[in-house]
Amino acid sequence: MDILLDSINEMIAPATAAFALAAIGLNFHFGLTGLLNMGHAGFMLLGMYGYAISTSRGAPIWLALIIAIVVAALFGLLLGWPTLKLRGDYLAIATISAAELIRYLGRSNSLQSLTGGSTGIRGNDFKFTFEELSPLPDENITFLFWTRHGSLSSSWWLVIVSWAAVALFALLYWQLARSPWGRVLKGIREDEDAVRALGKNVYSYKMQALVLGGVIGALGGVLWALGNSVQPDSMGRPTTFWIWTLLLLGGAATVFGPIIGSMVFWMALVAVKGIAGALIPTSVLSPVEIEPFSLVLVGITLMCLVVFRPQGILGNKRELAFND
Amino acid sequence: MTDMFEGVPQEPGAPKPDPIVTADKVHRHFGGLTAVDVAHFEVQRHAITALIGPNGAGKSTFFNLLTGFDEPQTGEWMFNGHSLVGTSPAKIARAGKVRTFQLTKALNRMTVIENMRLGAAQQSGENFFRALVPGTWKAQETEITDKAEVLLKRFKLWEKRDDYAGSLSGGQRKLLEMARALMSDPEMIMLDEPMAGVNPALTESLLDHIVELKDEGKTILFVEHDMHMVRRISDWVVVMAEGKIIAEGPPQTVMSNPAVQDAYLGAHHDTDLSEDAS
Numbered sequence: 001m002d003i004l005l006d007s008i009n010e011m012i013a014p015a016t017a018a019f020a021l022a023a024i025g026l027n028f029h030f031g032l033t034g035l036l037n038m039g040h041a042g043f044m045l046l047g048m049y050g051y052a053i054s055t056s057r058g059a060p061i062w063l064a065l066i067i068a069i070v071v072a073a074l075f076g077l078l079l080g081w082p083t084l085k086l087r088g089d090y091l092a093i094a095t096i097s098a099a100e101l102i103r104y105l106g107r108s109n110s111l112q113s114l115t116g117g118s119t120g121i122r123g124n125d126f127k128f129t130f131e132e133l134s135p136l137p138d139e140n141i142t143f144l145f146w147t148r149h150g151s152l153s154s155s156w157w158l159v160i161v162s163w164a165a166v167a168l169f170a171l172l173y174w175q176l177a178r179s180p181w182g183r184v185l186k187g188i189r190e191d192e193d194a195v196r197a198l199g200k201n202v203y204s205y206k207m208q209a210l211v212l213g214g215v216i217g218a219l220g221g222v223l224w225a226l227g228n229s230v231q232p233d234s235m236g237r238p239t240t241f242w243i244w245t246l247l248l249l250g251g252a253a254t255v256f257g258p259i260i261g262s263m264v265f266w267m268a269l270v271a272v273k274g275i276a277g278a279l280i281p282t283s284v285l286s287p288v289e290i291e292p293f294s295l296v297l298v299g300i301t302l303m304c305l306v307v308f309r310p311q312g313i314l315g316n317k318r319e320l321a322f323n324d
Numbered sequence: 325m326t327d328m329f330e331g332v333p334q335e336p337g338a339p340k341p342d343p344i345v346t347a348d349k350v351h352r353h354f355g356g357l358t359a360v361d362v363a364h365f366e367v368q369r370h371a372i373t374a375l376i377g378p379n380g381a382g383k384s385t386f387f388n389l390l391t392g393f394d395e396p397q398t399g400e401w402m403f404n405g406h407s408l409v410g411t412s413p414a415k416i417a418r419a420g421k422v423r424t425f426q427l428t429k430a431l432n433r434m435t436v437i438e439n440m441r442l443g444a445a446q447q448s449g450e451n452f453f454r455a456l457v458p459g460t461w462k463a464q465e466t467e468i469t470d471k472a473e474v475l476l477k478r479f480k481l482w483e484k485r486d487d488y489a490g491s492l493s494g495g496q497r498k499l500l501e502m503a504r505a506l507m508s509d510p511e512m513i514m515l516d517e518p519m520a521g522v523n524p525a526l527t528e529s530l531l532d533h534i535v536e537l538k539d540e541g542k543t544i545l546f547v548e549h550d551m552h553m554v555r556r557i558s559d560w561v562v563v564m565a566e567g568k569i570i571a572e573g574p575p576q577t578v579m580s581n582p583a584v585q586d587a588y589l590g591a592h593h594d595t596d597l598s599e600d601a602s
Contacts, residue, residue: 172456175455175456175458176452176455176456179449179455179456179458179461180441180447180449180450180455180461180465181449181450181451181452181454181455182455183434183438183441183442183450184442184450186431186433186434186438187431187434187442189433190431190432190433190434191429191431193393193413193425193429194425194429194430194431195431195442196393196412196413196414196417197391197393197413197417197422197423197424197425197429197505198417198422198442198443198504198505198507198508199414199415199417199418199422199445199508200414200450201412201414202414208452212452318433318488318490318491319433319488
């Protein structure tokens with residue numbers, strides 16, 4: 001029973017929502033436009049830095065959010081400018097290295113005063129503007145089976161705001177994907193030259209998609225930071241791969257795919273960990289080994305998914321599948 | 325032979341009475357290999373012009389140069405009196421010169437009707453900010469859909485309206501690509517091997533569609549290997565070999581030009597090599 005409750009708790013956790021939001025951003029890149037962005041964590045980290053650094057320097061919350069958005073948009077423009085004229089693989093290479101570059105810059109000693117180096121920025125330095133806005137009481141609140149603080153850190157307040165943001169951007173995706181703008185992006189996903197031959201400025205559309213998805217990723221990063229702290233190494237390559245995994249798990253090019261994918265992925269990880277911990281005696285697997293073991297199990301499940309259901313949980317195989 | 329070609333000399337680079345496309349000294353080489361070296365070239369307005377030649381003659385490269393998909397090292401080429409040097413493919417398409425591809429580029433994982441809608445020019449909902457407000461583009465979308473449906477009926481794709489383009493046959497994809505190109509009401513349509521991979525049963529209707537386009541006042545330039553098609557529908561034939569234009573003329577006579585026969589069949593094409601000849 002505890003395992004079930006823990007799993008459900010993980011399913012609604014702010015971090016799950018943050019990953020769902022980041023995956024919605026990646027869905028604009030990959031699901032809609034076919035861009036292979038392999039550095040999504042870089043956008044998230046930039047958003048986190050933009051928000052946290054400006055808040056700790058006294059910026060109000062709206063300004064900090066705008067700064068996070070602008071920084072991510074500039075990063076998208078800078079990345080796309082040389083790479084979007086080239087074939088898709090080049091974008092993948094450029095984004096993966098650019099994201100690592102951001103992380104290494106963030107944790108370097110020379111930027112210690114700004115980014116806090118490898119220790120990052122403590123939650124207390126930038127969470128207060130968000131927590132002050134909370135209408136919920138300043139105490140632990142139990143809702144059904146789950147207890148969270150009303151306003152502090154990974155709070156009910158953050159749960160509400162995070163999922164509201166996810167809903168808002170899922171709505172945005174839905175609206176844009178069925179608009180003529182989204183149709184051009186889908187055309188680019190299928191064949192750039194065909195769309196060019198129909199008189200559309202492909203470069204400009206790819207840039208718009210890259211910047212928009214990157215900005216959404218940065219906002220996902222801000223949400224994640226509000227539940228944890230700013231720590232550059234938490235936004236390394238594995239984070240990007242998790243976002244890819246949960247997007248493909250839920251179903252790319254769908255409205256709810258990123259959301260379902262994130263919920264199922266994080267819930268499954270907790271459930272597998274819980275069940276493995278309960279069933280496997282410590283003489284066989286020590287508690288320290290449970291974590292990597294459950295990641296292995298999740299990995300195997302994902303491989304099966306790719307083999308047997310390449311379009312993900314919600315995806316349409318005829319529109320976008322993993323293995324074609 | 326149609327009247328508009330009366331008095332046009334049957335020689336490479338012949339001037340036409342009313343050219344829509346002209347090209348001068350277009351030169352494209354890949355490293356040391358010269359792919360296209362055209363001194364002068366004109367396409368007559370409101371006519372069907374065929375561009376033929378043996379494999380490796382540079383037809384497709386020349387075609388790509390004319391549509392902006394490739395850029396020559398030197399040269400000057402115009403469409404409707406405007407220079408197209410350095411113009412992007414998208415701008416050339418918007419100027420009224422739309423092309424199709426040898427390897428059909430139907431957008432497979434989109435439906436047939438969505439393919440068609442994408443072909444429309446000036447849908448204001450293709451702007452990001454307007455896309456957010458459906459009110460600004462819904463009316464236009466209805467108009468575009470009506471137009472697309474008329475074209476789908478004409479090209480016998482109506483039953484396929486909501487199918488994914490990937491489920492169509494090779495010939496149907498060619499038809500879809502042609503219909504899609506018509507969505508923007510282009511003045512000129514450039515077809516790159518429209519018959520490649522088309523089931524013979526569809527060939528006739530494809531040919532009729534191309535002739536119909538001419539009757540509507542459009543200009544057509546196509547690259548083709550199928551000589552039957554060239555003879556049946558073209559008004560004028562331009563022959564390329566080794567990057568150069570080697571002959572021009574009406575379809576009935578151009579193939580008897582000795583330069584063309586040599587280019588196609590080699591200088592020894594009359595020698596019978598079959599066993600019972602010996």
